[in-house]
Amino acid sequence: MPAPTKSDHARARLLLFSVLIVATCGLIYELITATMASYLLGDSVTQFSLVIGVYLSAMGLGSWLSKYVTRRLHDRFIDVQLVIAVVGGCSAAAMFFGYGHLSSVRPLLFSILVVVGTMVGLEIPLLMRIMKDGQQLKDLVARVLAFDYIGSLLASLLFPLLLLPYLGLVRASFLFGTLNAGVALACARVFQGQLARPRLLLARALLVFVALASLLILGDRLERFAENDLYEDPVLISQKSAYQRLTITRFGEDMRLYINGNLQFSSVDEHRYHESLIHPAVADFGAPRRVLVLGGGDGLAARELLKHASIERVDLVDLDPAMTTLFREHTLLTPLSGGSLSDPRLTVHNADAMRWVEEHRARGGDPYDVIVIDLPDPNNLSLGKLYSRTFYRLVAGALAPGGTAVIQATSPYLAPRSYWCVVNTLEDAGLNPRPYHAHVPSFGDWGFVLASVDRRPPPRRVPEGVALRFLTDEVLASLFVFPADQERLDVEVNLLNNQILVHYYEEDFDAISPLRRRNG
Amino acid sequence: MHDFRVLELEDALGGTARGGELPRSRHPLGAHYLPRPEPRFHALERLLEDLGVIIGRDPAGRAEYAPSTIVAASVERHQLDRIWYAGISPEHGATPAEQAEAERWYAHLRALDREGPDGRRQFTLPSWRASAALRELDAISMRDYLQRLGVTSWRLRWEIDYACRDDYGCTLEQTSAYAALHHFLARGYDEDRPRPLLAWPDGNAELTRRMAARLGYIAAAPVDPHARVRTRAAVVSIDPDRGALRAVLRGEDPEDPGELVELSARAILWAAPRFVLPYVLTARGRDPLAGHRGPAMSYSPWLVASVELLDRPGGIGSPLAWDNVPVQRDNLGYVVATHGEDRSDTRPGAVVTYYEPLTAETPAVATRRAELLAGDLSRWSDHVVRQLAAMHPGIERQVTRVSVTRWGHAMIRPVPGLLFGDALARARAPIGVVRPCATDVTGLALFEQAFYSGVEAAEEALARLGRGAASMIP
Numbered sequence: 001m002p003a004p005t006k007s008d009h010a011r012a013r014l015l016l017f018s019v020l021i022v023a024t025c026g027l028i029y030e031l032i033t034a035t036m037a038s039y040l041l042g043d044s045v046t047q048f049s050l051v052i053g054v055y056l057s058a059m060g061l062g063s064w065l066s067k068y069v070t071r072r073l074h075d076r077f078i079d080v081q082l083v084i085a086v087v088g089g090c091s092a093a094a095m096f097f098g099y100g101h102l103s104s105v106r107p108l109l110f111s112i113l114v115v116v117g118t119m120v121g122l123e124i125p126l127l128m129r130i131m132k133d134g135q136q137l138k139d140l141v142a143r144v145l146a147f148d149y150i151g152s153l154l155a156s157l158l159f160p161l162l163l164l165p166y167l168g169l170v171r172a173s174f175l176f177g178t179l180n181a182g183v184a185l186a187c188a189r190v191f192q193g194q195l196a197r198p199r200l201l202l203a204r205a206l207l208v209f210v211a212l213a214s215l216l217i218l219g220d221r222l223e224r225f226a227e228n229d230l231y232e233d234p235v236l237i238s239q240k241s242a243y244q245r246l247t248i249t250r251f252g253e254d255m256r257l258y259i260n261g262n263l264q265f266s267s268v269d270e271h272r273y274h275e276s277l278i279h280p281a282v283a284d285f286g287a288p289r290r291v292l293v294l295g296g297g298d299g300l301a302a303r304e305l306l307k308h309a310s311i312e313r314v315d316l317v318d319l320d321p322a323m324t325t326l327f328r329e330h331t332l333l334t335p336l337s338g339g340s341l342s343d344p345r346l347t348v349h350n351a352d353a354m355r356w357v358e359e360h361r362a363r364g365g366d367p368y369d370v371i372v373i374d375l376p377d378p379n380n381l382s383l384g385k386l387y388s389r390t391f392y393r394l395v396a397g398a399l400a401p402g403g404t405a406v407i408q409a410t411s412p413y414l415a416p417r418s419y420w421c422v423v424n425t426l427e428d429a430g431l432n433p434r435p436y437h438a439h440v441p442s443f444g445d446w447g448f449v450l451a452s453v454d455r456r457p458p459p460r461r462v463p464e465g466v467a468l469r470f471l472t473d474e475v476l477a478s479l480f481v482f483p484a485d486q487e488r489l490d491v492e493v494n495l496l497n498n499q500i501l502v503h504y505y506e507e508d509f510d511a512i513s514p515l516r517r518r519n520g
Numbered sequence: 521m522h523d524f525r526v527l528e529l530e531d532a533l534g535g536t537a538r539g540g541e542l543p544r545s546r547h548p549l550g551a552h553y554l555p556r557p558e559p560r561f562h563a564l565e566r567l568l569e570d571l572g573v574i575i576g577r578d579p580a581g582r583a584e585y586a587p588s589t590i591v592a593a594s595v596e597r598h599q600l601d602r603i604w605y606a607g608i609s610p611e612h613g614a615t616p617a618e619q620a621e622a623e624r625w626y627a628h629l630r631a632l633d634r635e636g637p638d639g640r641r642q643f644t645l646p647s648w649r650a651s652a653a654l655r656e657l658d659a660i661s662m663r664d665y666l667q668r669l670g671v672t673s674w675r676l677r678w679e680i681d682y683a684c685r686d687d688y689g690c691t692l693e694q695t696s697a698y699a700a701l702h703h704f705l706a707r708g709y710d711e712d713r714p715r716p717l718l719a720w721p722d723g724n725a726e727l728t729r730r731m732a733a734r735l736g737y738i739a740a741a742p743v744d745p746h747a748r749v750r751t752r753a754a755v756v757s758i759d760p761d762r763g764a765l766r767a768v769l770r771g772e773d774p775e776d777p778g779e780l781v782e783l784s785a786r787a788i789l790w791a792a793p794r795f796v797l798p799y800v801l802t803a804r805g806r807d808p809l810a811g812h813r814g815p816a817m818s819y820s821p822w823l824v825a826s827v828e829l830l831d832r833p834g835g836i837g838s839p840l841a842w843d844n845v846p847v848q849r850d851n852l853g854y855v856v857a858t859h860g861e862d863r864s865d866t867r868p869g870a871v872v873t874y875y876e877p878l879t880a881e882t883p884a885v886a887t888r889r890a891e892l893l894a895g896d897l898s899r900w901s902d903h904v905v906r907q908l909a910a911m912h913p914g915i916e917r918q919v920t921r922v923s924v925t926r927w928g929h930a931m932i933r934p935v936p937g938l939l940f941g942d943a944l945a946r947a948r949a950p951i952g953v954v955r956p957c958a959t960d961v962t963g964l965a966l967f968e969q970a971f972y973s974g975v976e977a978a979e980e981a982l983a984r985l986g987r988g989a990a991s992m993i994p
């Protein structure tokens with residue numbers, strides 16, 4: 001056996017270094033996939049354990065397959081590196097993209113996982129076989145496995161502490177892809193002598209390296225692109241406030257608002273939603289003078305209200321000043337709201353709706369003829385409070401004699417238990433609910449409730465003298481009709497201290513698709 | 521009635537219902553909640569109306585509470601083998617036999633929730649207005665009662681034991697069966713809806729603050745010697761026959777030795793702990809408790825600590841609730857002072873208040889009290905952080921401040937025989953113009969009990985002054 005030379009030592013070190021990188025990258029891809037899975041599919045415990053299980057078994061598969069690789073070990077090793085670099089490096093971007101375009105991302109996610117796992121599983125045995133010349137088995141196994149495990153440790157520390165917070169998923173995966181490709185490139189150079197087609201491999205490695213490095217540099221924009229994809233249409237404005245993420249997209253004439261990724265309106269059909277929300281309530285009261293709007297920081301409900309000459313004052317309570325400022329000031333958005341938020345009749349209050357009404361009552365504030373409750377869907381406990389009996393009692397107390405409240409109440413079709421729970425809760429709060437619904441194409445069949453202290457029939461005529469696109473007297477009457485398969489359900493009342501509605505909502509929507517929620 | 525004075529020993533009003541403040545939030549030092557009263561508790565509803573907790577009535581006449589005072593979901597969760605579950609019953613993993621036993625227990629409670637032959641409820645508030653039908657249950661311990669019922673499930677026993685420790689600072693071995701059942705039934709058995717709880721960031725301190733405000737008391741104002749409500753006023757002697765009372769009034773300066781003043785009163789309501797009274801009575805022999813033999817009044821010591829955290833506590837399973845209870849531990853877990861913050865509050869962090877009664881059999885409880893009061897505070901704050909870390913590994917790194925309160929005589933212990941025995945009757949009995957009426961002489965340390973006891977004593981005093989009116993207590 002010839003004595004090892006200096007360059008043999010250098011090679012051995014490079015190989016051990018690549019073990020480290022491979023192990024780190026492997027685990028990073030696994031963590032990225034698991035995180036993506038829990039972001040996109042929910043339920044992190046299930047997603048994490050599935051991903052880990054599938055990944056480890058794919059690694060086992062790779063190790064087993066390694067026995068079929070008998071020739072040109074160095075070439076294969078570099079090829080495997082390049083496959084991991086490309087698939088792993090692009091994994092996060094691909095999943096984001098896939099989420100926007102595929103009916104289910106699960107197959108994509110698991111394909112990525114299986115490919116990367118198998119390749120990583122193949123890699124270590126190959127490496128060991130490459131390195132075995134000139135070393136005793138016990139030393140070899142000890143070194144390779146030690147570096148392998150150190151790599152895993154490194155990854156598990158880097159991922160939560162640095163990568164996720166500072167780079168985000170898309171750029172982190174590009175970064176590790178680039179590192180993988182870098183190792184492949186270095187190996188291709190150092191092992192030139194042992195390669196069957198050194199130039200071709202070198203060129204391939206260089207190409208992958210450059211491609212991934214450029215993607216890494218473009219990563220920032222790609223993240224926007226990925227977000228775009230999530231939103232189907234080009235993102236126009238994306239702003240993170242203290243409370244939520246506001247995103248506005250535009251495609252042609254269609255402008256859409258998303259809160260935390262959930263659609264709030266599409267400019268193509270929002271008139272259906274907002275006309276249905278506002279005018280039945282106005283018609284029900286007659287000629288309201290004082291109106292309170294809870295939520296509705298986009299000013300679209302206010303726009304419909306201000307069409308009525310009788311209205312002298314609108315108090316609009318929305319949690320997020322970023323939202324009301326955006327819709328008051330942004331030149332692309334003010335045409336949508338017709339400048340309602342700068343109308344002298346309207347006052348914006350940035351506060352929690354429950355707290356505001358409670359304080360209004362404690363102050364002995366004047367009652368309202370119409371109260372419009374247009375809040376995000378009850379998908380969490382802090383929003384669920386705003387659909388509780390206690391809240392509706394407060395609202396009832398803030399209504400003027402003969403006053404009318406109108407509540408956006410989720411979808412009676414997609415979330416029937418949630419919808420009827422709102423209706424029952426209003427009734428339990430001593431209000432007379434009159435349920436109705438309208439077809440808003442971008443949401444589906446959407447539900448509202450008119451509520452008043454006294455018992456009255458639904459309004460029959462739309463108010464005169466206002467320009468309407470959707471409502472007519474005939475349509476108005478039809479809104480209060482529910483087909484046989486949408487009968488009222490016998491569900492519980494939503495109390496502040498049990499918040500059964502939040503459970504109904506979760507279950508209703510989980511039964512369809514987590515993507516169809518319209519929440520905040 | 522305007523001619524009265526309130527004298528309080530401490531710098532602040534409230535006693536065991538006082539509150540404290542950390543930079544992140546106010547927090548309770550002791551009492552932290554009040555169950556929403558049943559409509560039949562008229563006097564209590566009246567108080568809550570006066571204090572602005574009830575803000576109106578719905579068309580059916582039901583009281584409407586200020587929403588911010590109601591503890592919103594999630595109200596409680598418990599931790600069993602590292603996992604958090606909603607509610608307070610450790611049902612996870614229960615066998616069918618255990619489930620059946622639980623069903624039988626609930627059926628038993630339901631059956632007890634009714635009136636006795638004398639037309640009074642078998643359990644109610646105040647406890648001394650209940651029917652006499654089940655009084656013999658006060659003679660035995662809850663442990664013996666459960667044995668008699670054949671309750672063996674550790675889950676149920678834990679839940680009942682927890683209720684006793686939470687309400688009274690006693691285990692089920694130390695609590696009388698009547699007192700333990702009182703916890704479940706005094707306000708009526710809750711069939712399916714959980715009873716709403718009323719709470720504030722610093723607990724019942726908000727109630728005492730509002731009461732004091734109605735008497736014109738302003739905590740921050742300079743001392744006014746003629747004020748109706750006077751803090752830093754130690755009552756040092758009472759002549760029960762002449763109604764002569766002496767008190768030492770201190771100023772703000774902690775070094776101030778104070779000034780001895782004498783007041784004369786036609787009626788004195790002793791709302792301080794009963795065990796202090798003999799020390800201020802000019803004639804100790806007048807104390808009816810002096811010659812008493814039989815179960816004496818004893819008090820449980822409590823450790824309470826509020827902990828400021830950088831982040832809200834999490835945990836695996838059910839999300840953070842207002843009350844968070846570990847199963848099978850000596851401590852009762854913690855209540856979140858910042859739970860009621862609404863969506864407009866985006867500040868990070870939280871303040872949680874940790875509760876631990878130091879339980880022991882009657883003579884040994886004094887040793888535990890000595891143990892609690894001895895030693896420096898840092899030992900106890902380390903203990904609290906360790907207990908929190910047992911629920912939330914790593915939480916110690918989140919802790920920014922700990923404020924420890926040690927209550928040597930926190931709560932009267934309703935041991936078998938106390939509630940309807942001779943001791944309490946003697947403890948409550950007037951001594952000349954003095955009428956003892958703090959929560960301890962009712963046998964149960966509860967806001968409602970203290971309230972009714974105070975109302976009753978006040979009505980008696982008014983009657984003595986010739987201004988009696990119809991009683992507010994049914």
Ligand SMILES: Cc1cc2nc3c(=O)[nH]c(=O)nc-3n(C[C@H](O)[C@H](O)[C@H](O)COP(=O)(O)OP(=O)(O)OC[C@H]3O[C@@H](n4cnc5c(N)ncnc54)[C@H](O)[C@@H]3O)c2cc1C
Binds near residue numbers: 535756793824
């Ligand atoms: C840790 C803890 C938790 C609790 N939790 C709850 C709960 O969640 N819900 C509930 O309903 N109840 C709870 N309680 C019980 C509740 O606090 C009391 O029942 C209620 O506040 C009534 O107490 P009190 O006024 O009768 O007596 P105390 O609170 O004991 O007040 C007695 C007052 O007398 C003063 N005093 C003593 N000696 C003198 C003197 N010589 N001169 C002048 N003043 C004197 C003291 O300083 C004190 O302020 C709790 C109690 C404790 C200790």
